[in-house]
Amino acid sequence: EVQLVESGGGLVQPGGSLRLSCAASGLTVSSSYMSWVRQAPGNGLEWVSVIYSGGTTYYADSVKGRFTISRDNSKNTLYLQMHSLRAEDTAVYYCARDVGCTSSTCRNNWFDPWGQGTLVSVSS
Amino acid sequence: QSVLTQPPSVSGAPGQRVTISCTGSSSNIGAGYDVHWYQQLPGTAPKLLIYGNINRPSGVPDRFSGSKSGTSASLAISGLQAEDEADYYCQSYDSSLSAWVFGGGTKLTVL
Numbered sequence: 001e002v003q004l005v006e007s008g009g010g011l012v013q014p015g016g017s018l019r020l021s022c023a024a025s026g027l028t029v030s031s032s033y034m035s036w037v038r039q040a041p042g043n044g045l046e047w048v049s050v051i052y053s054g055g056t057t058y059y060a061d062s063v064k065g066r067f068t069i070s071r072d073n074s075k076n077t078l079y080l081q082m083h084s085l086r087a088e089d090t091a092v093y094y095c096a097r098d099v100g101c102t103s104s105t106c107r108n109n110w111f112d113p114w115g116q117g118t119l120v121s122v123s124s
Numbered sequence: 125q126s127v128l129t130q131p132p133s134v135s136g137a138p139g140q141r142v143t144i145s146c147t148g149s150s151s152n153i154g155a156g157y158d159v160h161w162y163q164q165l166p167g168t169a170p171k172l173l174i175y176g177n178i179n180r181p182s183g184v185p186d187r188f189s190g191s192k193s194g195t196s197a198s199l200a201i202s203g204l205q206a207e208d209e210a211d212y213y214c215q216s217y218d219s220s221l222s223a224w225v226f227g228g229g230t231k232l233t234v235l
Contacts, residue, residue, distance in 0.1 A: 035224070044126060045162075045170065045213055047224040060223055094169055100158075100176070107217045109224075110160035112172040112181070 002026035002113050004095050009118030016085050016122070022078040022095030022115055030073040033098035033106055036080045037114075038091035046091075049080065050098060052106060063089075085122045092117040127152060128214050128227035135233040141202040144230045146214030147195065152225060154195035157217040161190055161199045164211040164229075173212070174199060201232070209234045 008020040022034070036048040049059045049069040057069050068081040078095050096111035129147040136142040146159060153159055161174040172181055174190035177197065189200045197216075201208055214227040 044229040045215075045226040047226070050224075058222070061221070108158040108176070109217075110158075110172060110175045110215065111162075111170075112175070114169040114171070116169055 002097065004097070004113060004115035006093065006095055006115040006118040009093065009120045011121045011123065012085055013124050014086060014122055017081070017083045018085065018120060020080040020082070020093055020095075020118055020120070022080075024076050024078065027097060029071045029076050029078055033101045033109065034069075034071070034078045035096050035098050035111060036069060036078075036093055037096055037111065038089075038093045038120075039117075040088075040091040043091075048093070050106065051078070052101070082120070085120075087122050090120060090122045092119050126228035127218055127221065127225040128216060130212075130214060130227035130230045132228070133231045133233065135235055136201075136204045137235045138204050138206065140204050141200060142204060142232065143201075144199045144212050144214075144232070146197045146199070146227050148197075148216060148218075149195055151220040152195075152216045152218040153192065153197060155219055157219075159190070159192050159197035160215045161188075162213045162215065164213065166210070170213060204234050206234050208232060 003025045005023045035050040051069045066084045070079045094114045094117045096114045098109045100109040162170040163173045164170045177192040178190045187203045211229045213229045218225045
């Protein structure tokens with residue numbers, strides 16, 4: 001059974017930094033396509049970033065230049081490094097596996113499974 | 125404002141059938157990208173409900189079905205049960221944004 005467990009969330013001041021982790025079991029992060037998706041309190045879902053098995057990364061415009069997705073193959077763990085945090089980054093952050101990607105593209109993919117999420121609060 | 129438009133809420137009595145629409149544009153659903161659906165029970169993470177427009181993962185009851193036509197997609201739930209009360213989200217890819225996009229979510233209330 002695939003299981004994803006996020007950690008690292010918390011309260012941080014505007015302009016601060018935080019690193020989220022997503023420990024995976026039942027799948028190999030290095031050979032998987034993995035995404036971060038966030039949900040602001042009371043709001044809908046927003047895709048944040050993806051890392052392909054080959055290492056290619058993409059970001060939503062709202063976080064480009066501030067967030068970095070990465071992985072540690074030895075720990076089978078996905079990360080999201082967040083800098084210059086803003087109040088509007090306050091959300092529950094979920095990691096999820098991208099399913100349905102081909103060897104060359106990831107456009108018709110879906111997210112399954114999802115972790116339980118970790119809450120990031122940006123406030124002074 | 126979400127790229128994919130869903131009704132904020134729908135409701136139905138136990139046993140009834142409800143549908144949830146997901147309207148996009150020529151840069152996402154209308155461009156031929158697949159639509160996927162998720163169910164989010166209160167206080168929990170989203171769970172995959174329908175993938176590739178019409179396919180159900182194992183374990184999802186056949187009361188749930190998906191369809192797609194033109195720039196829109198729909199999720200139908202028949203034989204409504206109390207445990208179906210949740211938020212439902214559609215998801216696709218948008219080529220103009222170069223991003224995966226979600227609908228704003230629809231809250232289903234079972235009366």
